[in-house]
Amino acid sequence: MTMDQSDLTTEQVLRRDIPWETYMNTKLITGTGLQLLRRYDKKPENYKAQLLDDDGPSYIRVLVSILRDIFKEETVEYVLALIDEMLTANSKRARLFHDTSLANEDTYEPFLRLLWKGNWFIQEKSCKILSLIVSGRPKAQDALIANGASKSKEFTTIDNVLKGLVEWLCAQLKKPSHPSRGIPTAINCLATLLKEPVVRSSFVQSDGVKLLVPLISPASTQQSIQLLYEACLSVWLLSYYEPAIEYLGTSRSLPRLIEVVKGSTKEKVVRVVVLTLRNLLQKGTYGALMIDLGLPQLVQSLKAQAWSDEDLLEALTQLEEGLKDNIKKLSSFDKYKQEVLLGHLDWSPMHKDPIFWRENITNFEENDFQILRVLITILDTSTDPRTLAVACFDISQFIQYHPAGRIIVTDLKAKERVMKLLNHENAEVTKNALLCIQRLFLGAKYASFLQA
The missing domain is CATH 1.25.10.10 (Leucine-rich Repeat Variant)
Structure with a gap:
C-alpha cells in the first residue's frame, strides 16, 4: 500500500485500472456484467449520465454484485468510488437502487457489511452511500415490507439498515475511525x-x-x-x-x-x-x-x-x-426551584420574604425534599460566595418555617457542611453559616433574638 488508506480520495481511487476480464474468467462477473462495466468505466460524465438514464438499474445490479462477491480491497474501493461519484453528481439516482427490476437483489447488505469491515475510505463511502440510498427509497415500499409482501426473510430490512447505521454512527462519535473525519x-x-x-x-x-x-x-x-x-x-x-x-x-x-x-x-x-x-x-x-x-x-x-x-x-x-x-x-416557588437547580443563588426578594416561606414550605417536601437536598449539596460544590451565603440562609429559613425543620436538616447531615463554612474567608458566608448553625442548635426563636 503506497499511501495511507485513511486519506485516499475518490479521484485517486478512480485513476486505478481494475482487471475486469480476470474477474470474468474466474466467474466472479458475468459476460453481460463485463460488457456493462466496459461501456461505463472510465467514460466522460455526460456519457455515463446517458447510460444511467437509459438503463440505470442494470448498472446498479452489476456494481452491487461485485461488492457482494469480490473482496479485494482495491476493487471494493473502486466500486464504492464509482457509486459515490454517480450519487454525488445527482443524488436522485439513489432511486435506481429501488427499481422494481432489482426486487430480488439485496441492495443494502454489502454496504451495511462494509461499514464495519473496511478501512476508513470503505467505511466512509459505505455510510454516505447507504444514507443516500435509504433516504431515496419510495416510502410506499416500507408499507409493502411491513405487510410481508415483497421481500423474503433473508433480505436486509430497512429497519436493520437504519439500526445498523445508527450503531456505526454512535461508534464513530465515541471512538472515531479517522481522527479528523470520523x-x-x-x-x-x-x-x-x-x-x-x-x-x-x-x-x-x-x-x-x-x-x-x-x-x-x-x-x-x-x-x-x-x-x-x-x-x-x-x-x-x-x-x-x-x-x-x-x-x-x-x-x-x-x-x-x-x-x-x-x-x-x-x-x-x-x-x-x-x-x-x-x-x-x-x-x-x-x-x-x-x-x-x-x-x-x-x-x-x-x-x-x-x-x-x-x-x-x-x-x-x-x-x-x-x-x-x-x-x-x-409561580414564585417555580422560580425559586429553577434558581436552586441551576446552582446560582442570589438575594432575590423571595429569600427574605416571610410570606414566600409560609406559603411554600410544604412544597419543599416534593420528591423527598429534593430542593433542600440540592441546597445542602451546593454547600459542598459551589465556589461562589454569594451562592454559599444564600444557601446557608435558605437552610436556616427552612429550619425556622418547617415544623420538623431541625430534625430533617440534621438527618440530611447538613450540620457538618455548614460548620466547615464558619471559617470561610468571605464575611457574608460566615455570617449566614453562623445564623444557620444557631437555628439548628438553639431553635428559631432564640436565633432570631440573637440575630436582632
Missing part, C-alpha cells in the same frame, strides 16, 4: 437520517444524545461551523421526538444552545437553534429554564439584528411571545 462524517449522515422515526428512537436508545451534546459549542473555522450546524440540525430534528426531549433536558444541551446563539453570526446556525428553542419552549420545565438562562433578553437583542431569513424572524417573534407567557405562569 465525527464530521457521522454527524453529516445523522443530520440526513434523523428525519426517520426509527432512527430517532434507535439513536435515543443507543444513548446517542449525550454523544451529540458536546459538539454544540461556538465554532470558529469554516469546517467547525459546518459541523456545529449539522449537530444543531440533528438536535432540532430530535426536538420533535418526545423521548429525545427528555434526554435533552437532562443533558446540558439548553445552556449550550444558548451559548451558540450568543456567539454565532452564521444565519443558518442561529435559525436552526432558534427553531429548536421554539420547539422545546412548551415542554416540561424548559420554559422556566430558558427564562433563568436569560433567553428573553437574548431574543430581544437578536430581533434587533438585520436577518434576511423570514423563517428566523417569525421564529424569534414566536419565541418571544412564548417566553412572555411562561414568565406570567411561573
